[in-house]
Amino acid sequence: MNQFQYLRPTKQQAAIEALARTPNAQFIAGGTNLLDLMKRGVLEPPRLIDINRLPLGKIERDNGRLRIGALALNGAVAEDKQVLERQPLLAQALNAGASAQLRNMATVGGNMLQRTRCSYFYDTAMPCNKREPGSGCGALEGYNRMHAIFGFSDKCIAVHPSDMSVALVALDATVLISGPKGDRRLPFADLHRLPGDTPQKDTNLEPGELITAVEIPDGPFTKNVHYLKVRERASYAFALVSVAAALSLDGNTIKDARLAMGGVAHKPWRLAEAEKSLIGKPATEATFRQAADIAMQGAKAFKHNSYKLRMAPNSIIQALKNAASVA
């Protein structure tokens, strides 16, 4: 990797200023993705600002919301009592990701900002508009088994790889951001963006902005939840398709529902219409199947990922069945 300057500020403002001063500087927390990207030459930041000394690791409940600091470790969040009690879907999603070693290094902020795992993005000898705008999308006509079926453009068909993000988008989370222009709040659903003509931009963060925390409002989804991750080995693999499903049941009737998919789009893919179709209906396979049909409207596959057109709806049905404990 390139030589870089390494700073380790203790004050949030200093960190933000340090980033703003140097073009292409990067924050580093757990480094579980950034180091890989640097070793492969995908990113060559001249300055790394290590934010691990900032006091952003707390998990606390306040005013009907669970606030998780950006530096809370994935492993710690997944085991946190309040998370398990209030937002078990998030714990399940976190535990589905990576390996125990990585979860013990990776932070919540870093997890949501991890880059796509598209092979073309990682290989500097291949075309990739995300890495090198204008060079073309290698995956479009290439090997696209892992790629998007929703929301892609002809510039990029990569998918967002995080499991945690799929749960957060389903749970109506909000991202807390601090930047050169002050603090702001952004709905988690608006953090990630679709590729459009500028796939080099993964998120709607402004230059110099730092994610400080994520907040999840208390909700009724404490029991009937399931995070289903489909992959070809039992652990330590990115999702072919994943589904975050949360139900609020009154007897067998669905009072409220949350549904999102991973591994299908450039951002965690909330399924709002499918959610609506579930409300007021009995928690049966027929209901779930209808929701899955709605969820899949507009899906389009490429040469190697047409299996997702079957795997995705099946996974939605399965996740909802598991959430509702329907045999």
Next chain:
Amino acid sequence: MKDQQLQDKVVGDRMNRVDGRLKVTGAAKYSAEYELPGLVHGALVGSTIAKGRITSLDTKAAERAPGVLAVITHLNSPKVPGFAAKSNPDEPPAIGQPLRVFHDEKVYFNDQPIALVVANTLEQARYAARLVKAQYAADEHRTDFEANKQRGFLPTQAKRNPKSAQNDYDRGQKNGYQTAPVKLEAEYVHTSEMHNPMELQSIIAHWEAPDRLTVYDKVQAVKGTQRAFAKDWGLPEENVKVIATFVGGAFGNGLHNWPHETAAIIAAKKLNRPVKLVLTREQMFTMVGYRPYTWQRIGMGATKDGKLVGITHESVGQTSSYEEFTESTLQQTRMMYTSPNVSTRYRILGLDISTPIWMRGPGEATGAFALESAMDEMAHLLNLDPMEFRLRNYTDVDPDNNKPWSTKFLKECYQLGAERIGWNKRQMKPGSLRDGDWFVGYGMGVGTFGANRGTAKARAVLQADGTVVLQSATTDIGPGTGTVMVQIAADALGMPPEKIRFELGNSTFPTAPSQGGSATVNTVGSAVLEACTALKGKLQQLGGAAFASAKPEDLTLAGGQLSLASNAGTKVSLADLRKQNNGQDIDVTVEAKPGNERQKYSMYSFSVHFAEVRVHAMTGEVRVSKMVSCADAGTIVNHKTAGSQMIGGAVGGIGMALTEGAVMDHRFGRYVTKDLADYHVPVHADAPAIEVAFVDKPDFIVDPLGTKGIGEIAIIGVAPAIANAIFNATGKRIRELPITPDKLMA
């Protein structure tokens, strides 16, 4: 199980590894871990085209980068004298020209080493390697196997040698299967599997004098490597020293010498400093071989009552454009089952991809996927239990040459395995068993591999402190070679194992072959046995009249003296024996070689693998929930290490069956799966409870220890067992490995 009569023997014990403590504490030194004064670090730059010429190389930025000492390319590389030769006879499997690194401007595959940056630190070298810029004149490349498979050709070695097993073969009627009342024809594809042992390929090259080279190199053959580099550099063999004391897994990729090794030697020559070169994980996918992409077609015919009428087995295996790599994909089809008609056709296909190399099992594992899948398919057509179908075609002589087997206890393996997996739970009708959301199925696959024995030397030295040191230039890539050699010596000498040390992985030791082909215990173990017998003979001589008529097994070495087990009163001290030996260590070296037994017998190890799998009804995910592997491998010298070897083979087979497959983007002729995130080897959670059972009956025809070999049969037959179990679970027959969920969703 250990024979009652052998209770006082060490062979058969579950002895712990003699180097286990060194390995788990990090004290064991691997190739890249030697610290030499003045050592510097190398990083390779790979080509970004698959075929063509380098037209220009801009190395200025790299040369100016901090810490960089040299950038070596074909433009400034010292000439390797041996590169003038047309081919390298030390590479018997690969007719052609092994890649001559930095020899000229030609590019034969994507990520071919085109430059080596040497710097003071690894980080400096790797960073500067990114700054080297090449311009190319690209030629149209051919990397797509499927699009080119009709171009497969008979290997040159078969054309030159009519007796080569790679030649076309017809027993009985050509394509006789076509005359059978029940027929099947099917094609099977094995996608390239990449070598990814835990230890990355690494070398430290050190010219101790202008004509004396020492390499600390991750190889499976220290003597073969010594010969190859001596030849490359025009040196007497003894001027080249190869050290591979510990090897962190190799599985076959250390059986060839690769361009990076010579690159490091060139750099060490040019800089006159020791150079360390460790490949990156990504380079493991392009520079050190792989199990080749192989297409196979089987035609099989049987009578309605389940007797095979004929098998035709064709295969085309991938190789590079510059070397002919071949392997034994079809041999088992000729000898496993009684079938009056067998035809085999072996072809290879040269592509603009680096040369493959054996990967555990090697071609036999690929071949078994097709043969054992087809056996399962035929059993299904016949509505027969697949084990019963195999038993109806069991053969007590080798149908390939009508020789008797030296030993064959495959029926015993079937019985042992069927009981342990619970074969009686298997339903004839696919898709009949369910456990919640998961379909459950059972499958089996048979493996066989030649019980080979080569020639090896071993040295045994009785030292003044009463301990014995044994030496042989074999390697230990993980099976526990040092441990079993100590066990063999302990029994042969009548000494406790703690008093014996076995040294390997050094080319100055007595010659032994590479560790490969499941033959190390048969070959080197026999040499150790003979060396110990010779040492005892010498002691007997030195002991004088009191010992002259004793039988070797009556002699024991303990407590600093030689005595008779039958009469402890007859003894002589070690000090006295040494005095008789002019005060020297008592030192013998022997060479042990097989006799003519191969002319009379057909010798094979056998295995059978049983798998219980679960396939998710909605998502197509496959989990192996139980495996049982049973082997007829002759005497089991150490049930613990042998059991581990079998378990390792089963896990490798799970990867072959379910997760491992390298994918290339043929527009660029470049792999898109080239790290362990994209290329999936099984993780712990993918390995279920794996039970191992050995028949443990000696085969004294193969060698005097009765061993037959384990390494390959541990994996051969695993992939079809899993594929067959998936069929039994779902009714879906997937003939292309790996069987990933997308294929089951199709």
